[in-house]
Amino acid sequence: MNFNLTTLIFLSTLQLMSAAEQAYPKTEVGSMEIKTLPAATLIATRSEAQYFERNNGLFMPLFRYIQANDIAMTTPVESEMNPGIMYFYIGSEVPTDELKSTEDVSIEKLPERTVASIGVRGSYSAENFQSAELELSAWLKENPKYESVGPARGVFWNGPMMPGPFKRFEVHIPVMEIRSVQL
Numbered sequence: 278m279n280f281n282l283t284t285l286i287f288l289s290t291l292q293l294m295s296a297a298e299q300a301y302p303k304t305e306v307g308s309m310e311i312k313t314l315p316a317a318t319l320i321a322t323r324s325e326a327q328y329f330e331r332n333n334g335l336f337m338p339l340f341r342y343i344q345a346n347d348i349a350m351t352t353p354v355e356s357e358m359n360p361g362i363m364y365f366y367i368g369s370e371v372p373t374d375e376l377k378s379t380e381d382v383s384i385e386k387l388p389e390r391t392v393a394s395i396g397v398r399g400s401y402s403a404e405n406f407q408s409a410e411l412e413l414s415a416w417l418k419e420n421p422k423y424e425s426v427g428p429a430r431g432v433f434w435n436g437p438m439m440p441g442p443f444k445r446f447e448v449h450i451p452v453m454e455i456r457s458v459q460l
Contacts (some may be wrong), residue, residue, distance in 0.1 A: 298351045300366040303434060304396035304447050309416045311423060311452065312394055318373040319355070319364040319385045328361035328431065329403040335363035338381035346376065353447070356431040358406070392449035393417050393425075394432075400441030407429055409448040417450060427451035 301314050322338040324330075335356075343350060348371050364385065367373055376384050395413040399405050408449040410429045417425060432447035 298349065298366075298368045300351055300353065303353075303445065304394040305399045306396045306445065309393065309395045310393060310425060311420075313391050313401050314387075314449075316389045317387050318367040318371075318376070318389060320367065320376070321362055321364045321383050322381055323383075324361040326361055327403070328356045328358045328363070329401075329406070335361055338361060339365045342379065342382045346371075352434050354433045355449075356433070357428065358405065368418060377446065391423075391452055391454070392430075393420075393423060393452050394447050394449050397446050397448070398442070398444065399446075400444060401431075401433055401446060405446075406448060409446075410450075413448050413450055417452070422455060423452040424455050425450050425452050 285409060300317055301312070304312065305309055318453045320339055320342055322335050324335055326334075328335070331458070342348075343365060345422050347367050351366040354368070355366075373384070377422070393413055395409050395416070397405065397409045406429075413429070414425075417423060427450070430449045430451075432449055434447075435443070436447040
């Protein structure tokens with residue numbers, strides 16, 4: 278592939294992903310924060326394998342579902358690791374009460390939730406996810422105001438055509454605030 282075609286693909290991918298509706302704001306690369314995610318409707322597909330073992334197998338059922346139902350792509354794409362589950366957010370313009378589950382895709386409603394988040398730049402891999410998860414877990418231990426209440430999730434902001442060094446992702450750990458007991 279020559280330089281001009283590579284540049285064109287890169288710029289097109291950037292434009293597509295920046296045009297997509299975002300379900301919530303990104304955590305800045307290198308930052309860790311506590312943030313509240315809004316209630317949302319998502320579509321999900323599941324695998325018995327770990328997420329990074331079957332990534333392409335999880336993407337296509339969701340992609341076919343949004344195409345068949347004329348739903349615009351939103352960001353981010355979220356995932357659970359073991360077993361692998363991939364989630365697409367449904368945009369605000371879609372009447373979600375009309376969506377129906379299929380053999381491969383289920384409709385999920387998530388309430389507002391609080392997470393510890395770390396923003397990362399790099400390729401989407403098990404190694405990068407685990408490294409970020411360890412860093413975020415260590416940060417949480419230093420912030421005893423919050424307690425982990427579930428497994429880490431992957432949050433992926435860029436499409437497959439974005440070169441690995443430019444991709445953005447987050448790791449989220451669901452948390453709850455620990456309230457001190459007054460005597």
